[in-house]
Amino acid sequence: MLYYSQKANASDSVTREIETVMAQGQTDYQSYMFLHSPVNGVCIALDGDIQSCAADEALYHEALVHPALLLHPDPKRVLIMGGGEGATSREVLRHSSVEQVVMVDIDREFVELCNRHIPEWSGGAYTDPRHETRYEDIHAFLAEDGPRFDVVIGDLVDFPDDDSPAAAFYSPEFYAQLKSRLSADGLLATQAGPLTPATMTHHNRVRAGLRESFGAVQSYAAIVPSFYSLWGFVVAGRSLDGQAPGAIREQLARRGKERGVQLPATGLDALAGQFQLPELIARKIL
Amino acid sequence: MLYYSQKANASDSVTREIETVMAQGQTDYQSYMFLHSPVNGVCIALDGDIQSCAADEALYHEALVHPALLLHPDPKRVLIMGGGEGATSREVLRHSSVEQVVMVDIDREFVELCNRHIPEWSGGAYTDPRHETRYEDIHAFLAEDGPRFDVVIGDLVDFPDDDSPAAAFYSPEFYAQLKSRLSADGLLATQAGPLTPATMTHHNRVRAGLRESFGAVQSYAAIVPSFYSLWGFVVAGRSLDGQAPGAIREQLARRGKERGVQLPATGLDALAGQFQLPELIARKIL
């Protein structure tokens, strides 16, 4: 029997039976596996980390996208960094205020693999006239001139080692570049690693970096069963300054209803609830 | 290296490094292991299932106890079925209205093992004059005459096979016996297995049984990182009939404040949030 196994933290690991390795290889930028799990359907691993599984990718992508868009008063232009599976854009496009989504993913081969193996994940995003894919380096893209974005969604690899190329995505220089392309009341959201008492380092590093660059941050977390861990996110932006979690929850629920946004996997109430963390975890958020 | 491994669902499993097997054996009623995990501290396994780990047992036991007690207008007499680690009684005793806690656990040897290996889990419950331990069969206890209980907490083993002795704890006969010792506005809460799309069978069976016997049920779920799964609970009782989850959440938060109950691991807001389930899971609750 084939298995895929990955550490969940310093001492525990999760092992998944794999029915079929649908595709496996190395693009110019990363190694990939498209695996079929009996319980979780197609799971995608990049550089040895499970990214999402068909069974509940919607829980992950809804959590990644909707808080930032709902906390913004009127999101029109959205930048997705990464997002090759197409599901992030799918979620952004649920917002009728959005006029333009630019997805910048350097890895054309991976995007094509997703289109071949999991076309349904993009939910039609690639044929939506508001969506544009740019296969280029995000640093080069940000260095261009151009209109500012209302919301930036970071759907980048997790857990970079300090010496990984991905570590650049978590550097002050990168955040400064990002800020220069974000509108004054703009918001940035990014996934920020597992949120459990034993695995806070990455989350707190992301949080500290974003707070320093963007002024204010809020952590939240989604239940994604196929991750076998609560999953952390951070939304950042000056407009969050001084907002209590209760006010954020109220705003999410209210605007979700007003704007008629459907969250088929999460629901609006549970989305708002993602900003209520158990104390045992909240205490470890620095 | 020693490991403890357990299926999380039909195709995935969780494997934990074990530093020390502190105790391992068989009482008259069950097999037990007290294991020390680097990340989660002491973990207790009964009949091959991890029950709780020191790192976050409080998240589990707070979720098991407080919703039922806070949803009751004035809980005075509480029955705990099982609960040998002592942590369930510790949580019940946080409620100043409670005058009597009767913990009925048939397995004296296991209770003594807990007192030796994890005395801090009971948090002084065993020396509280309101607490009484009875080492007897729960069916015999329930058959006795005696004052009715306001709240019953079921801290019994999970996942009984149909032919396990524990299956009796989920039978209509048992529920009828229980009901005869519950006050008219009484509530029963029980853990009810993992709550993920791939593992709903046990939860829905518990729920169906309780609804038939007690009239109305509400499912809720707690994040317990060391379980590597969202964990489900059911609270049952006639007084829940017709209550919307929103009203329940409001009641939990309000009464928690009014009664001054401290939930150090969960917090009152997150406890209330446990009744907001993601749609993907909520849809599978029958």
Place this chain on the structure above:
Amino acid sequence: MLYYSQKANASDSVTREIETVMAQGQTDYQSYMFLHSPVNGVCIALDGDIQSCAADEALYHEALVHPALLLHPDPKRVLIMGGGEGATSREVLRHSSVEQVVMVDIDREFVELCNRHIPEWSGGAYTDPRHETRYEDIHAFLAEDGPRFDVVIGDLVDFPDDDSPAAAFYSPEFYAQLKSRLSADGLLATQAGPLTPATMTHHNRVRAGLRESFGAVQSYAAIVPSFYSLWGFVVAGRSLDGQAPGAIREQLARRGKERGVQLPATGLDALAGQFQLPELIARKIL
């Protein structure tokens, strides 16, 4: 990380890191995986059992083929049952006395997969004029009329459950059919499962069946590191009757030298030594 894991016996298992799943699927007859292991190179699994790995398949195939051929006074016609990797025929063709090898493998698709993924395993056998491949059912082939074989090599799947189609390969009916196509002094050799004190059942069953049908049997065993177990074989034939292991060893070593047969992986001395089993194991051979 991907792994392939398989039970070694009732309580232990072997887990192999897998770099690449080169091919995986289902032919009309069996499921297959061509896996690349860092330590053992390409490993082939059929119906969930590792069959051979590139690193030491020669140890397995030399043990399967050469004892029977060297114990026969003048092997000219050899039948291979199965043998789709081509390595069994490669070993048979090392014997200059051999005039004809008929390999009967029902699974053309698997043979073609081997030619694509591990062409070097056949070592040119398929272009040797003495070799003939027949893609047909072995029972149908044996039912044909035709000259008798001097040696039959059984390179069939191991461990059939009683209700598996492969169980027919170990039935008295099949052995009777085989015998009708074997010359009077003919020999049959077959792999016969792992040979460890904890896993003798399959070996002893094969042995008992062959002894009943062919009169005399000898067990022997090869060290194949990638199997993580000593591997058992049985050679059967009337001419073995009354031969002591010492005489067999002497004959193997002498004829190997006389006939100039090269065994690059095993060597003649070690091949002869395969008939010396540790007492702990020999005692369990029934």
Place this chain on the structure above:
Amino acid sequence: MLYYSQKANASDSVTREIETVMAQGQTDYQSYMFLHSPVNGVCIALDGDIQSCAADEALYHEALVHPALLLHPDPKRVLIMGGGEGATSREVLRHSSVEQVVMVDIDREFVELCNRHIPEWSGGAYTDPRHETRYEDIHAFLAEDGPRFDVVIGDLVDFPDDDSPAAAFYSPEFYAQLKSRLSADGLLATQAGPLTPATMTHHNRVRAGLRESFGAVQSYAAIVPSFYSLWGFVVAGRSLDGQAPGAIREQLARRGKERGVQLPATGLDALAGQFQLPELIARKIL
């Protein structure tokens, strides 16, 4: 379920179900586990490596002891370095020529644990008047004056890292010390790690060190099913110089018979056969 898992080589590992952890801890010198495996009985792990299992420890200990004793013309005084399980002395004492066995094991606590948990492994050695246990550092012992030994058996931990204290057991200085206490025609035998194409480094290091110090070496290997690997040994001594493996095998078989030594697990023929290695492995012995 509890498991014990250990790497077999750079990419594969063996995982064993463990019924009971009979004892586990840390002496002044090493960490230990006494584990009960369904298939292999009591297994002892020291510093994270399985040392022996009840099911086939006799195969290991017979291979460790008897070649050296049988290759010596008249072994009277035998030194065992390590050997805390008692099984090494048990094997030495099978030789009626032996007048004195000195077992030097620094770890009294471990020897006592063995006496408590696996007393049958010593087979009465500790009450044999010829046996003497000395709980002291082997370096100190060797520095003493005293009669020379005919045979030295090294039953020390395997695989020392270069920076482990055990690395001293494989140093030229240690071998020089050893040589000063070995008689002129004396022999030393030691276990020397797994003998598979993927794991030759340790064996070849031991071999090179012993050859440099003692003049001549012979590698041999035993099948020990519970190790899931062929296991290597080296016997060293000037008297082996120029001896072909064939002559050694003949000598082992002949002297074993002459001296009436019983090898219940291995048998004399299979013991002699341990000096015939498959070419694939022999080629990698440097």
